[in-house]
Amino acid sequence: MYVSNLALDDFRSYRRLVLEFPPGVVAFIGRNGQGKTNIVESLVYLSTFSSHRVAADAALVRRALDGGPQPGGAMVRAKVRRGERAEVLELEIVAGRANRARLNRGTCRPRELLGRLRTVLFAPEDLSLVKGDPAGRRDFLDALLIQHTPRLAGVKADLDKVLRQRGALLKQLAGTGRGPRGGYGTGPDAGYGAAEESLLAVWDEQLVELGAQLLAARLELVEKLVPLAERYYREVADSQDLLRLELVVSAREHAARGGYAPPEAAGAGAAELDELRRVLRAAIAARRADELRRGVNLVGPQRDDLRISLNGLPAKGYASHGESWSCALALRLASFELLRGLDGDPVLILDDVFAELDAKRRAALVGVVAGVEQVFITAAVGEDVPAELDAARFAVDGSQLTSLDGRGSVGSAGGEGTGEQTEESPPGGPQ
Numbered sequence: 001m002y003v004s005n006l007a008l009d010d011f012r013s014y015r016r017l018v019l020e021f022p023p024g025v026v027a028f029i030g031r032n033g034q035g036k037t038n039i040v041e042s043l044v045y046l047s048t049f050s051s052h053r054v055a056a057d058a059a060l061v062r063r064a065l066d067g068g069p070q071p072g073g074a075m076v077r078a079k080v081r082r083g084e085r086a087e088v089l090e091l092e093i094v095a096g097r098a099n100r101a102r103l104n105r106g107t108c109r110p111r112e113l114l115g116r117l118r119t120v121l122f123a124p125e126d127l128s129l130v131k132g133d134p135a136g137r138r139d140f141l142d143a144l145l146i147q148h149t150p151r152l153a154g155v156k157a158d159l160d161k162v163l164r165q166r167g168a169l170l171k172q173l174a175g176t177g178r179g180p181r182g183g184y185g186t187g188p189d190a191g192y193g194a195a196e197e198s199l200l201a202v203w204d205e206q207l208v209e210l211g212a213q214l215l216a217a218r219l220e221l222v223e224k225l226v227p228l229a230e231r232y233y234r235e236v237a238d239s240q241d242l243l244r245l246e247l248v249v250s251a252r253e254h255a256a257r258g259g260y261a262p263p264e265a266a267g268a269g270a271a272e273l274d275e276l277r278r279v280l281r282a283a284i285a286a287r288r289a290d291e292l293r294r295g296v297n298l299v300g301p302q303r304d305d306l307r308i309s310l311n312g313l314p315a316k317g318y319a320s321h322g323e324s325w326s327c328a329l330a331l332r333l334a335s336f337e338l339l340r341g342l343d344g345d346p347v348l349i350l351d352d353v354f355a356e357l358d359a360k361r362r363a364a365l366v367g368v369v370a371g372v373e374q375v376f377i378t379a380a381v382g383e384d385v386p387a388e389l390d391a392a393r394f395a396v397d398g399s400q401l402t403s404l405d406g407r408g409s410v411g412s413a414g415g416e417g418t419g420e421q422t423e424e425s426p427p428g429g430p431q
Contacts, residue, residue: 001118001344002374003043004086005079007411010062010071011093012038017401018411025369025389026408027377030396036378039396040121040349042076043376046091047119047347048143049099049110049153058095071095080117082344089113114150118346120336122353126328130315134305141218141247141306144335148342152217159210159301166203167297169196174295204284207300212276214301215249219272221338222247222306228334236333236364237326241310250303251276251283258286325361329353333368345373355384362386 002023008014013035028036037053041060045051051060061074073094080087090102091113101110128136146153173196226245233243252262260282262275283299284291291298308315308327315327339346348369354362354377366386369375379385382393392407401410 001080001082001346003078003117003347004081005077006039006042007075007077008039008042009075011042011074011076012060012062013398014038015062015399019394019401020409020411021374022392022407023374025375025377025391027379027382027385027389027391027393028396029379029382029385029393029404032380034396034398036396037351040351040376040378043078043117043347044119044121044349045093046076046078046089046113047117048147049091049114050139050143052121052123052125052351057093057099060093061095078117087116089116111150111153114146114153115342118147118339118342119349120332120339120346121349121351122329122332123349123351124353124356126332127324129331130308130319130324130327137306137308138302138304140331141221142214144338145217145221147339147346148221149217152214155210155213155217159207159214162203162206162210163297163300163302166200166207167295169200169203170291170297171295173200173292204281207284207297208277208280211251211280211300212273215251215276215280215304216273218247218301218304219249224338225331225334228337229330232333232337232368233326233330235368236329236361237323238360238364239326241323242312243315243327243330244307244309244312246307246309248305248307249279250305251279251299254286254299255279255282258282260286322358322361325357329361329365336372348372348375350375350377352378352380352384354379354386 003021004023006017006019006021008017011017017039019039028039030036041051041053045060051057054060062071064070073092075090075092077088077090080089088102088104090105091110092100094100099110101108101113103112103116129140142152142156146156222245229245230243234240255262260279262279280299287298297303308331310319310323310327315324319327336346336348350365350369354365357365366388370389375389375391377385377389377391385391385393393404394408394410395402395404403409
């Protein structure tokens with residue numbers, strides 16, 4: 001799998017950009033703030049519907065600073081080749097509205113694009129996978145899940161909706177100061193009524209069903225990642241230290257505190273799914289009073305974490321800076337290995353990482369990525385791109401892109417200067 005053509009309209013700093021790439025290694029070289037990460041970000045967004053830099057899609061739409069009209073959206077188009085077969089993917093990012101998609105020039109649902117371009121990105125922000133909050137690690141797992149099994153995008157989206165609706169109801173009930181009938185207070189008005197109880201039961205059951213599906217998929221994914229991450233950690237760190245991954249399912253802890261005793265082995269497949277449903281129901285029952293008092297969702301996959309440890313100690317807090325880099329890189333390379341068995345190599349993107357790595361880790365990474373069908377690299381200076389990779393090179397200087405060796409081409413490019421939306425300027429657009 002490789003991307004042969006990319007066109008951007010009103011995406012980040014680019015008014016219009018058309019590029020053609022060869023397979024193999026492609027490098028974008030330019031000073032910080034010139035727009036090189038914007039290019040690879042568009043590929044990540046097209047494959048995952050999310051950005052590694054901002055949470056709000058509106059920030060991806062070019063911000064007009066020349067007095068002209070503000071664009072209402074942005075367009076990303078790419079031609080993706082697998083052998084002799086080619087597909088054209090188009091995604092329109094519409095400010096304040098749902099995205100629109102086309103496949104081979106025909107209108108389709110955005111979800112139909114998922115899995116048609118698979119990417120794995122490694123960037124300096126990935127240190128947060130080790131040092132940051134659980135939310136970043138959950139996002140890492142779910143983004144990988146959706147690329148691996150695109151149907152789970154619907155499960156995740158439906159679960160997010162349920163959590164929003166259930167959370168709003170819990171907040172409403174907490175605002176009344178009332179609990180379940182017979183639970184808090186006394187008198188004829190004590191407790192919420194049958195209508196609220198029935199509605200909460202509906203949201204509970206949907207949380208159980210969708211949450212169990214997502215948890216089962218996460219557990220299976222982590223099981224597959226463990227041996228791959230362990231192997232890649234030893235390669236990139238040149239160390240015999242043992243990297244371990246474990247999905248910490250918070251519902252199990254809540255259920256246990258409520259007196260639920262799970263069977264010794266959950267089994268696999270349908271048996272595991274049934275057990276996860278029972279765990280979630282028990283956890284909801286155990287935390288019901290707390291949820292009603294606080295007015296928030298306290299049970300569900302949104303409370304879980306991916307535990308990363310080295311030699312039995314949590315990497316967060318114990319790993320050195322170099323060890324943290326090796327952990328993050330091992331996670332990304334394990335993701336790449338997992339996806340490459342589906343339909344050829346995914347596109348590997350290394351965003352300004354070689355400058356951050358010492359000589360040993362640079363050499364290890366070069367050895368791993370050599371031979372990958374397509375790799376995109378961004379770098380501030382040409383020397384940061386290892387010569388062994390023989391990259392096709394583009395110079396990026398704000399609105400000007402130039403092919404340095406003739407192994408790619410630039411159709412047209414236009415921006416509004418380097419002070420607009422670049423790597424180091426704050427995201428613009430309506431929030």
